[in-house]
Amino acid sequence: MILMNDFKAEPEELRTAELAAVGRVLHSGWYVLGNEVKAFEKMWAERCGIASAVGVGNGMDAIEIGLRALDIGEGDEVITTPMTAFATVLAIIRAGATPVLADIDPETALLDPASVERCIGPRTRAMLLVHLYGQIRDMERWAALCDRHGIALLEDCAQSHLAQWNGKTAGGFGLFGAYSFYPTKNLGALGDAGALVCNSETLAQRAAVLRNYGQSVRYHHTELGLNSRLDELQAALLQVRLNYLDVYTARRRAIATAYREHIVNPGVRMLAAPLQPESHVYHLFVLTSPERDRLAQHLKSRGVETYVHYPVPVHRQPPCKDLRCDPNGLAAAERHAAVCLSIPCHPQMSDADVNAVIEEINAFQ
Numbered sequence: 001m002i003l004m005n006d007f008k009a010e011p012e013e014l015r016t017a018e019l020a021a022v023g024r025v026l027h028s029g030w031y032v033l034g035n036e037v038k039a040f041e042k043m044w045a046e047r048c049g050i051a052s053a054v055g056v057g058n059g060m061d062a063i064e065i066g067l068r069a070l071d072i073g074e075g076d077e078v079i080t081t082p083m084t085a086f087a088t089v090l091a092i093i094r095a096g097a098t099p100v101l102a103d104i105d106p107e108t109a110l111l112d113p114a115s116v117e118r119c120i121g122p123r124t125r126a127m128l129l130v131h132l133y134g135q136i137r138d139m140e141r142w143a144a145l146c147d148r149h150g151i152a153l154l155e156d157c158a159q160s161h162l163a164q165w166n167g168k169t170a171g172g173f174g175l176f177g178a179y180s181f182y183p184t185k186n187l188g189a190l191g192d193a194g195a196l197v198c199n200s201e202t203l204a205q206r207a208a209v210l211r212n213y214g215q216s217v218r219y220h221h222t223e224l225g226l227n228s229r230l231d232e233l234q235a236a237l238l239q240v241r242l243n244y245l246d247v248y249t250a251r252r253r254a255i256a257t258a259y260r261e262h263i264v265n266p267g268v269r270m271l272a273a274p275l276q277p278e279s280h281v282y283h284l285f286v287l288t289s290p291e292r293d294r295l296a297q298h299l300k301s302r303g304v305e306t307y308v309h310y311p312v313p314v315h316r317q318p319p320c321k322d323l324r325c326d327p328n329g330l331a332a333a334e335r336h337a338a339v340c341l342s343i344p345c346h347p348q349m350s351d352a353d354v355n356a357v358i359e360e361i362n363a364f365q
Contacts, residue, residue: 002304002344002353005184009348014244021236033212036235043242047162048169050197052204055230056211059158059180059194063091065228066154066176066196069206072097076125081111082313082333084130088156089314092128101315101325106332107272110137113145115326126152131160131170134283135274139165139173159283161186162245165276171197181238186283187245189234248347252282255345255354259285262358267291284309285345292339295364302360307342
């Protein structure tokens with residue numbers, strides 16, 4: 001079976017380095033908010049070209065902490081997309097704010113600027129832009145839109161590790177960027193982990209307080225925070241895995257290039273190609289087909305695993321059915337959810353695996 005992710009196929013040298021990192025933490029005798037976290041925060045901020053990184057428990061917490069650090073909460077609205085992992089919207093709700101859902105561009109599955117403008121109202125404080133599937137696009141347009149309406153631009157970078165637009169890395173355009181290091185991400189830990197990145201020292205300092213019960217110094221709580229600390233073990237592992245991110249990203253792009261060049265089935269459509277080579281890191285390679293479910297079954301029967309990201313858009317989830325949406329509706333998001341299919345695109349795939357996926361998709365009737 002050609003899997004969506006194949007961690008068992010990772011190189012032995014990586015596994016050896018990870019075990020050494022685990023041993024380093026065990027022998028240090030310090031397991032929470034120590035030197036490993038500090039070292040990874042410094043490394044990740046530098047790789048992103050951003051002033052600060054604050055390690056937290058997961059990507060959802062990074063969004064919530066960022067919103068709370070900006071005092072975006074009760075009475076405020078945050079515009080985002082219905083085509084995202086549920087954590088994006090749940091983080092807004094947990095921060096006390098109200099999500100408002102705009103529609104997507106069917107060519108990219110990213111937020112549609114015209115729909116976002118229709119959603120802006122007197123309570124709008126921010127727009128949370130999700131770099132879905134690993135693609136970052138048209139950032140000058142988004143910055144200008146937010147500036148024009150006096151709202152904050154925020155970034156959900158959970159799928160877009162080191163994607164760049166005009167040489168600037170995801171997370172560096174808005175007031176903050178929220179990263180997830182869930183194991184399946186392009187840079188993944190061996191458990192839950194996340195980080196908030198920003199260029200404001202004040203924001204970073206407050207985020208660091210909020211992640212640790214609201215403590216300014218030990219046992220002194222200046223505000224109500226939460227327990228969301230990147231632990232030493234995951235921070236040490238992330239330092240090791242970060243050394244492989246560039247080569248793994250290059251492999252993802254090579255696989256995506258092969259798909260774009262050689263998948264020629266007229267019943268299958270690919271999303272728009274990236275406008276810049278560095279702007280897509282292919283966390284996922286997504287295509288669409290009106291026969292999505294039958295295509296998935298065909299590929300499964302031929303030994304190719306697939307997945308749907310995401311079959312139920314946020315506004316169709318029971319807890320979110322009453323959220324305010326684009327007054328023109330969310331038809332593009334609903335259509336995309338009904339036809340999208342993710343195919344394997346991970347760095348452990350061999351050329352033979354890639355060719356087999358292409359062959360089976362082209363063979364689908």
